[in-house]
Amino acid sequence: MEKMDDLQIFQEKKGNMLILRLKGIMDSSTCMQFGILFKEIADHPGMHLILNLKELTYINSIGIGTIVSNVRKIQNTDGMVCFYQVSNEVKHVFDLTGLSNIFFFFDDEDSAFKFLAGN
Amino acid sequence: MNLNIFLKRRGCMFDSKLVSAILKDYISKFPAKDKESLTLEIDDSSIVISLIGDIHSLRIINVLVNVIFKNVDIQNSDQFLVFDLCLAIEESLINIFKHSYPKNCGQVELRVKFETDRIVIKVSDYGEKGHSFNYAEQLKKTPESEFSESGRGMMIIKKIIDDIKYSTDNDRNTLLLIKKWKG
Numbered sequence: 001m002e003k004m005d006d007l008q009i010f011q012e013k014k015g016n017m018l019i020l021r022l023k024g025i026m027d028s029s030t031c032m033q034f035g036i037l038f039k040e041i042a043d044h045p046g047m048h049l050i051l052n053l054k055e056l057t058y059i060n061s062i063g064i065g066t067i068v069s070n071v072r073k074i075q076n077t078d079g080m081v082c083f084y085q086v087s088n089e090v091k092h093v094f095d096l097t098g099l100s101n102i103f104f105f106f107d108d109e110d111s112a113f114k115f116l117a118g119n
Numbered sequence: 120m121n122l123n124i125f126l127k128r129r130g131c132m133f134d135s136k137l138v139s140a141i142l143k144d145y146i147s148k149f150p151a152k153d154k155e156s157l158t159l160e161i162d163d164s165s166i167v168i169s170l171i172g173d174i175h176s177l178r179i180i181n182v183l184v185n186v187i188f189k190n191v192d193i194q195n196s197d198q199f200l201v202f203d204l205c206l207a208i209e210e211s212l213i214n215i216f217k218h219s220y221p222k223n224c225g226q227v228e229l230r231v232k233f234e235t236d237r238i239v240i241k242v243s244d245y246g247e248k249g250h251s252f253n254y255a256e257q258l259k260k261t262p263e264s265e266f267s268e269s270g271r272g273m274m275i276i277k278k279i280i281d282d283i284k285y286s287t288d289n290d291r292n293t294l295l296l297i298k299k300w301k302g
Contacts, residue, residue: 027177027209028213029175060275061269061274065268065269068266069266069268088198093206096278097274098274099265
């Protein structure tokens with residue numbers, strides 16, 4: 001049913017970089033599973049995170065808040081976070097909340113990977 | 120004749136019978152507890168949805184709101200108009216479930232009226248006045264830091280909506296959201 005989808009998270013690890021592909025929607029019902037996963041990442045200092053949001057079709061303030069607060073935790077452990085292939089709708093919510101200016105967005109995984117490898 | 124042109128000439132903003140049938144089909148698939156507390160009223164230019172629920176009921180309301188907006192001829196005026204309206208309504212409801220009811224559960228009412236040049240949305244709750252979200256205060260606030268977990272709901276509503284008013288009448292608290300659109 002439309003907009004009743006849950007959140008699916010696909011993981012791929014490349015060295016000290018973790019690539020997460022999110023599929024579905026991120027709201028009050030799904031953000032907790034993302035928060036649990038983020039906590040595991042934050043427990044490994046220096047781990048970088050690349051988020052593929054191509055198939056994330058919806059996010060609200062609760063989902064944005066979960067991403068933002070957990071990105072901070074990763075940054076506090078010397079990790080870096082960037083996004084690529086963000087869907088138009090989700091990028092629009094980042095724009096509405098003024099967060100587009102403080103995060104790094106790329107068109108493809110290779111560009112995101114090179115950016116984090118160079119930092 | 121194009122159905123939307125035909126309906127507009129009759130003063131209707133959408134085909135209420137068609138939308139009602141689609142909504143009822145969606146509602147029939149909802150969990151029993153959601154169906155029991157949900158009421159729906161629909162005419163040629165407005166829709167009223169009432170529900171007793173909690174923050175997990177947002178999905179139910181969002182599905183219905185999506186169906187409604189996608190069946191009204193407003194989409195061409197702005198790429199994100201339907202998305203934005205659904206988001207603004209959801210953020211208003213999040214505030215109600217988080218702040219208006221002590222146990223984060225209660226009755227919400229959503230009224231959407233389509234006019235020729237604007238969409239009037241009323242989101243109401245019956246929370247105790249002492250617990251109600253202070254909109255006047257919240258409208259002035261910004262998140263404490265760029266990385267804070269909360270405080271973005273009202274920011275989103277303010278960015279999307281053209282006119283926002285909050286009122287309390289007897290037991291009912293109502294947030295009025297007016298969105299202009301190019302009819």
